Amino acid sequence: MAWSTRELAELAGTTLKTVRYYHQIGLLDEPERRANGYKRYRVKHLIRLLRIRRLVDLGVPASDIPAMEESDENAEQALRALDAELKASIERQQRMRKELALILQHRSHVDLPPGFDGNTADMSDVERSLMMVFSRALDATAMTALRELHSAPRPPVQAEFDALPADADEARRQRLAEDLVPIARRQFEAQPSLKDATTWEALTKPVVLHGVVELFNPAQLDVLQRVNTLLELTPPEEV
Template identity: 80%
Template sequence: MRSMAWSTRELAELAGTTLKTVRYYHRIGLLEEPERAANGYKRYRVTHLIRLLRIRRLVDLGVPLSDIPAMRESDENAERTLRALDAELKASIERQQRMRDELALILRRRSLVDLPPGFDGNVADLSEVERSWLMVYSRVLDATAMTTLLKLHSTPRPPVQAEFDGLPADADEATRQRLAENYAPMVRRQFEEHPSLKDVATSGALSSPVVLQGLVELYNPAQLDVLRRLNALLEGTLPEPS
């Protein structure tokens, strides 16, 4: 019975892959070169097809090409590679599920897309500047600090916050001082209720270049002056209102 042999193109078609892929597998030593006919053409047999199909099977499962040779060496190597891949897939599935949960939340409240992951508070109650700051803070604060900030922003905004947001750049000194004095008790209460905020204040993260630039770009001169006065009150360098 005359033995069957295939060309490279025929082998690729039988395996459901491309001519380029077969040649690449040869080049990296993953698929052995077949014998050649008298005319110089390669003559692939069933053993090559089986090998190619096994390679494609592993690739379809997500096994990197670089790991396949070691898998052929021993069952131990094969199991270790497959278990590592399984762990990666498990982590990927969990990450994608978290993404789906986040998308479901955003579909219910589209404006959440402008906020860092994990925020599920009252978005409508946040100003554009507050949303911007949460995004900035997500790049400079650790997970614990961000959790605390998200909790703070999940509660209704106090009137003093709304007044600060709407403060005009030409607000007089008396208005700026009054606003800082009204702000101080609220900030002190937040520090008492959330001790981790003290770590944020002393960590140096709030003096990072991106935060300092944010202050300049997101606040007008009057608001910056209120923050300076507030900081002085909190540090006790200015007298408390009687």
């Protein structure tokens, strides 16, 4: 029994191009040829090709097969490494499915970085955008703290800040800043990690500063500066 290259490929469930590629990289030996020059593949070639396809279908790169065949130890190491990669890939896909389930339940989550698991529909567009920007600058601990803060109901004064017009007068800015100070202080007390030097250093990165400047109008930026000033000047026991 002898087969042509095309027949061998069909028997093995692969393509003519793939068989030729395996010849090219030395995985599959060239068979003897007939008098007319055509290759004559036999059962040993089919078995070899099926074994190669078996490993490739498991995820082993064709280029790694020769090293695997040098020793049982190499083969075990390669297969264990592949198993670890598959495990990590499955875990990643499971995380993705959980994220998708949350997005299907709360469409607003598509505009937020991973990890938000509550109803965030009342978050403003600016807050969502800031969370995206923060996710590129803050570490996991700080992001967890922000997620926990945003899981609580938003205070009414936050909505007023969101709606603050760019031409808000001095009195309104000062009053709003003073209303926001105790809220900010409680948040810092609830999440001490937000006061870490590492977090503050991250908040001064250009990506964060540009984000804040572009997302807030001049009056809102002024209020935020006033809040920072009041937090620095007001002792905790007096708030």
